[in-house]
Amino acid sequence: MSKLDPALFLTTAEDRIRIKARTEQLIKLAGGPGVFQHVAGVPTDMLSKYGSRSEPNFINAAVIVALDRQLGAPMMLEELANMLGYTLVPLEPEPSAAVGVDDLADVHKETSEADIARGSRRRAFRHRRGKACGGSRNRRRHQLAPSGAPEGGSVMASLRRDPEERADSFYRFSVKCDRLTNLKIEAAARKAGVSSTTFVQRHFEAIVDEPPDDTGFCADAFARQHGVSSKAAKLWNVMRREANAAGVVSGGLREFASAARISAGHGSDYMAELIDTGLVTTVVRPASRNPGSYRMAKVS
Structure with a gap:
């Protein structure tokens, strides 16, 4: 039996649930455990435990770095900083005139099994078509593979060299605006105590919300x-x-x-x-x- 006294913990139950919820959300944005495991170096079952409220495991520092690199922004690190009352700023900030909102919301969404199945059927069809044409496409693909790579390559390598499969796995959105809107977003983000990226992401997440009920509850x-x-x-x-x-x-x-x-x-x-x-x-x-x-x- 553990001799640790929960009264001495410096994180509350609410803190831990918040970390779990954000971890689960961002791993999904990174492609889901099945895709993210290859860059995180952590198997899918453990990645799932990081986001599960019923498991004691929490995401560690190395996986946080890999996750934020996969997302292209320090989204998990920023969440932790906000919990401590801090906000992140880049080491080498760009001049104010050069700041834009381009690609602030680069959101990855794991598709449904039906979409993945459709992608698999298309790949099977292309494979059969390649064999019917003498396998020239397969030969070109193997010629492009790095020396020493296993036949067929890793899952991530397959995603990189097959744009159609990547399109089946993720959706990307870019948000553009004029300078005046950019300044308004930056001002609103500062007032909210978060970065512009986080501010836009929060509003982006709300565009697919179910409409409120008759009492206004969403x-x-x-x-x-x-x-x-x-x-x-x-x-x-x-x-x-x-x-x-x-x-x-x-x-x-x-x-x-x-x-x-x-x-x-x-x-x-x-x-x-x-x-x-x-x-x-x-x-x-x-x-x-x-x-x-x-x-x-x-x-x-």
Whole structure:
């Protein structure tokens, strides 16, 4: 049994959940564990643990450096700096007149399995077509491979030499603006205490949010604010709306999940997120035939 006293920890449960949530988000932006593992030097199962709230493992310094290099910006390091009350500045900042917002939001999004399957079918078709044409394309590809490289190359090498496969794996967006807009963004970012990159990224993330419900509640915005998943946010909203004046709600987890239109099978996981972040407190634990009672935290 560990003799460590949690009361002496200099990170709170909220801090640790925030680190986990940001790690999970940025690894997805870096292509997901399956792609990022090749530049991080860490297997996929461990990368998944870095973002899992139920695992004790946290991302280490070497992987943070690899992650930020893969993203092209110190996004994870900046998150940690912000937690300590600092903001990052480049060692050699460009003159103010030369600062632009070009490519501030270079966002990588892992595609669905269906997209990957379509890419695999296209590659299989090209392979068959290459064989029918005498394999000339395959010969050219092997000629371009570096000496000593394994046949077929690594996954990352394949992504680099096959633009069509890379297009199946990521989406890129570039944001451009005039100088006046650039100055406004820089001023707003300074007021918010973050870099221009982080400021634009935050607004970029919101463009695909689900619209607010009839009470003005937006699950995606709530999830980002409190470091939980959007499905956990939907569960919280259903419970909040059914709570009494004292903020207490009673009911079964399956009923709450059904009302929130989320998977009842994962309802306990989403509830654990809410409890870990202090958004929900258990008043009466649910029993086999008796529903539980929960107190909802007041949030701004």
